[in-house]
Amino acid sequence: MVKAQRSRAVPDDAPAAPGDARARPHRAIARLAVPAFLTLVAEPLFLLADSAIVGHLGTAQLAGLGVASAALLTAANIFVFLAYGTTSLVARQLGAGRPDAALSAGLDGVWLAAGLGLVSGALTAAFARPICALFGASAAALDHATTYLRISAIGIPAMLVLLATTGVLRGFQDTRTPLVAATLGFTANIVLNLVLVYPAGLGIAGSALGTVIAQTGMAGGLLWVVLRKARTSAAALRPHPGRVLRAALGGMPLLVRTLALRAAMLLTTWVAAGLGDVPLAAHQVALTVFGFLAFALDALAIAGQALTGASLGAGDVEGTRAATRVMLWWGWWGGVALGLLVLAVHRVLPALFTPDPAVRDALAVALLVLAIGQPIAGLVFVLDGVLIGAGDGLALAVVQVGVLVAYLPVLLAVRANAPDDAVAALQLLWWSFTAFMAFRLVALWLRARTDRWLVTGAA
Template identity: 55%
Template sequence: MPQLSAPLPAATRRSNGREILRLAVPAFGALVAEPLFLLADSAIVGHLGVEQLAGVGLASAVLHTAVGLMVFLAYSTTPAVARAIGEGQLGKALAAGRDGVWLALLLGVVLAVAGFVAAEPLIGLMGAEGEVRTFAVNYLRWSMPGLVAMLLVFAGTGVLRGLQDTRTPLVVATAGFGINIVLNLWLVYGLGWSVTGSAVGTSVAQWAMACVYVVMVRRNAVRHGVSLLPSWRGIRSMTKVGSWLMLRTLSLRAAILVTVLVVTAQGAVNLAAHQLAMTIFSFLAFALDALAIAAQALIGKELGACNAAKARELTRTMIRWGIGFGVLTGLLLAAVAPWVGALFTSDREVQSVLAVALWIVAAGQPVAGYVFVLDGVLIGAGDARYLALAGLVNLAVYLPLLAAVAWSGAAGGAGLGWLWAAFAVGYMAARAVTLGLRARSDRWMVLGSA
């Protein structure tokens, strides 16, 4: 078993820092570009009317729940490719990437067909009626072709990250965002296709991005003599890892969902403030996710190369950076908390309640930095089973805290403050403990072929 090694020389640590930044900075840009698709759709559709915007919002909630659960296509492909690169087996790496793309295509087709057929009852379950329901169904159905492309983009992005390339995904995401805006403006307003035009435009943009990745994967496979046909053994292996990662993601989304249910009972003001606080928390998470993506690629590569010492040193460096970034963003957020609400709403009560929540978010940022980095390290190591089981444990710890907030009947700033204390401090602390204990052991450091 690999043992905890002494820190590497200062020059080596500086080299590691440059390596992390080389992957993390472009990854951050790509992560920020992705949610801009939804913002662009909302901004363009918002000028059509309230019913259209509400319909798109409902359909997007359904669509992005499905897409969020499929993010394992990137998270399982990256470490598989990176580990093979570390072993010095480019052909094996490209074969793993190819199998990830095929799995994305198969899952995408199944989900797209199911979504198209079930669009009406799914939207009905959300309680939509009248024109809102009609617009929601139209948007969801015409988004289904793009769903296939979105999953291909996940897999393609995972391949490139595993190959230690995060710049190309940034370029592709930026170009896709530009195409999306142009197409949506033309289809929605130029051709008068309403919300259908927005869905079609986004689907076309997603396919343009997917084609870039598919062509790149195909070209590399052909160049290095790797068959384009899938290996069913490889796909089964991806599915096994992916199922654990899906369970991990499901536990995270369940925590967020039950939080929304509790805050909804606190009234419209707290619900609005919570939505803004979660938006800010999520934006700050993008930077931490960039470090996590760098961790996935680098840790997978070094474990594949049987370089336990460097994997440890990279982990230590990224933990320091994650906590340091959390301290920095926490201080900045605490300083602007009383005034940042004015950027989003003119309601003084929402602004006041939001400030309380943001102070709690600020206090929890160092813990969040630690958690996000270790999550990426363990994903890069292929420790998906532990992450899934730990996610269930964390959820079991969080639910009683949330129940206590609900039973307290606290409202206003106190109610939202306790809610965010449960989430940003309690839940994240539980994640920190489960991930930290695992990282301190050697059980996740499987060297060579996983």
């Protein structure tokens, strides 16, 4: 294993030393996880707000939003390595005492995000209707889905730049600045959507446009912060083609991991679409709630990425293990707490999203199953974050592809044997999704038990 020499030139805003995190792991985790939690929940709050506003336009509009949201999140989140991989690289360089190299790696990620965003946004807009048609929704839902996705594609470049800049700041163990951006962006999103959907009369198109404007503002603000930090450290702002290419190649394993994960989510939505508009509409809201809870638990994964990268960069294997144990404890009890919260409101939440009693009944049952699976989700997100922070991308890709292969027969069986009753069919689908999370937990746990991911040094 290679251990890099620590530089004496450490900036004033450098993160706490790995030894400090080991001595006070709860405090170090909380310092990163609490602001990260508040930041991460802003993204599903975008979708929750959209769902609540669009849901009162009609069931077809809400079903269309479900299809478009699944496609849009896939178009953007397959590149989540721009955040996760950048966090790991930046944190590892900082742990090795190389802040200038950390910023250079971060800027490479930002340039890569801009390029990928332009290509992905153009392709998504051009093929919006064929993409939405893949889900097999009704004709009315398909029209609304196409409208929403085509407009939302304009904001994909900003979404990817937002991922990359957030990753840079997390690597510097700064989770507060993204929190400020998320708070302002969420507030703007609510106001814009309410105005554009109803008073302006744009309907579902207004919801998409409002979210694009809010996300673009967030990306611009965080980009300004990163560029200012780069100027202070005299880091080169121009793109270096070779480094950007290496950043892209280095992100390939995490891209495969994310593609496999998104494929599982898309196939679950595909099965829901085959059950009819009522189960699909209820599934859209339940999946959005799952996203809200997932991002809440993912705050611990963010802490895991930053702390693991910094500890291994400094060669502190013992500290990495100790922090992982503490974060798993947090993940389990965080999942229990969120599950109890959803259980308490699973009959109340549906009324906030739709006036349709059939959709409300189906959604309540899906939320009940979702609540039961939260402790499993808490452990999954922590283990995923720790291994990402360690740069264990290849193993994560293999694990997630294997889990997808195991999940496919389960989904096909649900689609072929789903009962005619909408409530029972959606309940069966969500039990299957809970089994998918259990598959992930087993696979990640088996990997984390080994020492092969504990590689130290700057590389």
